[in-house]
Amino acid sequence: MHAAATAEPRLSPASPSDEMTLLTHVLAIYSVRDIVMRLHDAGYQDWTPQLLNRIRQGKTALPTLSAQEVLLLQNLLPTRPAHYDAPEFRFVDLFAGIGGIRRGFEAIGGKCVFTSEWNKEAVRTYKANHYSDPQEHTFNSDIRQVTQPADVSGDEAVYQHIDATIPDHQVLLAGFPCQPFSLAGVSKKNALGRAHGFECQVQGTLFFDVARILAAKKPPFFVLENVKNLKSHDKGRTFAIIMETLNELGYDVADADANAPDAKIIDARHFLPQHRERIVLVGIRRDIAGSRAFTLRDIRQHFPAEVPSLQSLLESEPEEKYTLSPHLWRYLYNYAKKHKAKGNGFGFGLNDPRNIHCCVRTLSARYYKDGSEILIDRGWDSVVGEADFQNVANMARRPRRLSPRECARLMGFDVPGSEPFRIPVSDTQAYKQFGNSVVVPVFAAVAQLLLPHIRSLKR
Structure with missing residues (x-):
């Protein structure tokens, strides 16, 4: 294509297939109109919605791009974080939304290796802001495709499938939806040689899928987020089953017995001018030294000196x-x-x-x-x-x-x-995405609290 000014040299190395892959990634995130507007603003008037649509449909070959055009398209995608060459730890991001929890854990040196989010519009926003190169990161839409595979039968085989599909990681993040629990009415099942009672109690819920991943991968840490009313949901039965399940899986949950005031309930108003209470469950695998010493009460150390107006x-x-x-x-x-x-x-x-x-x-x-x-x-x-x-x-x-x-x-x-x-x-x-998300600095503070414990694994 041609700019209004002088032609620029092509980027090197580059190939038509590389440029088509780049354009495909950008088209998966941005509207055709938005891409064309950005190119027009830079002086590339030859681009039209009709041309882009014909390229996407395979009816027209991608024209040779100038170096500046390639750069403009690349700048629409997030760059690879510098610390990914030597990350402090690896983590997975489940029920990720637009990546609010991820931002806090990436900020302390973590590398995201697996993301699961089913909402297509949220995925667009997520991929526009978070590095998700398939060469070192797996993107999944429906987590049940991993935890309840249609072509795999038997508990042991399912757990092996989960273990093979989800990369190894040290921290599991999940802002799972809150749903009623239903009793499955079946006997305890064996999974990887150990009986898990939660298999009987939480089937049909998305927490069940988180529990299966914890059982299969056994990450040292997890951070789960939900609405404050999770504690009272279904007359407290939902929360009781969750806590029982996490205990059975071998995790100590921070401030598990706290009631009022409950350190697990964090209000965003300590960080930003919004009253937004969420329950945060931080789990540390019981075999890790000092697992019971972690408390969310210490989050006060990470409150900003002044809340923005x-x-x-x-x-x-x-x-x-x-x-x-x-x-x-x-x-x-x-x-x-x-x-x-x-x-x-x-x-x-x-x-x-x-x-x-x-x-x-x-x-x-x-x-x-x-x-x-x-x-x-x-x-x-x-x-x-x-x-x-x-x-x-x-x-x-x-x-x-x-x-x-x-x-x-x-x-x-x-x-x-x-x-x-x-x-x-x-x-x-x-509006839907921000309203469904978490307040980022809250989880940045949780990440800071957990970082010394994560680093202790390397000693």
């Missing part, structure tokens, strides 16, 4: 499309007013960014619908009901929702001074 996370000139429409704002306003009259707590969360102590509600996966849990006050003046909406100047100051970029900052994916987190998906998908 909400104002510092906001864009200076957000797009107008994030301002609530008059119709939506009137609906939310009246809805909240109606429930307040009934003594209920339902309503929107209006936040004044000028308040340096402002801490917003939990960002949820439903945020794309109306943004009601976290609205940014733009100077709205509540007077007396309907009069609020008759004032033209007041209506011009309608609240707005957060932009996806601001959500990335509120969740700790965007850090000042570092490369911006890439968002290759639509706003709707981005």
Whole structure:
């Protein structure tokens, strides 16, 4: 292809097959329109959506690319971390979402060797931001393809299949979904020569798949994440089975018996201005010296000296499309007013960014619908009901929702001074992904706490 300026030399070494592989990777992540826009911005006007689609469909050969075109495409993919040549440890990332837990453990020198995530849109965002070269990393969609293979029968064979499929690792990370447990009604089964009672209790749940991997691979450490209500789910039965299973598999879970205050429940408000409580289960294999000494109470050592203000996370000139429409704002306003009259707590969360102590509600996966849990006050003046909406100047100051970029900052994916987190998906998908994710600095702190124990394995 040809740029508007002088032609550049081709990259060396390179081949048409290498360039096609590069373009294929980029097309799997970004929309055709997005790729064309980026190329046009760089002066490559010959690229069109029609051309890219014909190349993808095999109807047109890939034209010879200039060095700059190759570089532009390469820059759309994450680079290989420098420490991957000599990592501190290896880890796997299960139910990975967009990689929030991975970021914390990669930051302390870990190398991700296996990822599992079934949501195609989340995979796009994950691959746009996390190095996933198939030569040294395996990407899996449905973990049940590994833990419940259709063409493998018998417990011992299944465990051998898991062991052969998932690379060896020292840390298992999993933000597994919470589901009801169902009794399988079968006798205990043997797996690798040892009876596992959990095989009878947790079938039909995704935690069951995590347990099978722990049983087959026996990593020294794991970090599991879930919503705070996991403890009370199904009247506490779900959590009891989880803890019983992890104990049976030979792991000490940090602060296992803690109740109130429970060190396993960590609120993101200690790191960023968002109230977001999650349960964190850190397990250390029982045969490792000092396994019972680890406690999440020490996470306070890694609290930032000062929590960033909400104002510092906001864009200076957000797009107008994030301002609530008059119709939506009137609906939310009246809805909240109606429930307040009934003594209920339902309503929107209006936040004044000028308040340096402002801490917003939990960002949820439903945020794309109306943004009601976290609205940014733009100077709205509540007077007396309907009069609020008759004032033209007041209506011009309608609240707005957060932009996806601001959500990335509120969740700790965007850090000042570092490369911006890439968002290759639509706003709707981005809101869902950030709302389903973890707050990155929380797990960066957990990783820091665990690092000395990981390093002790090398001694």
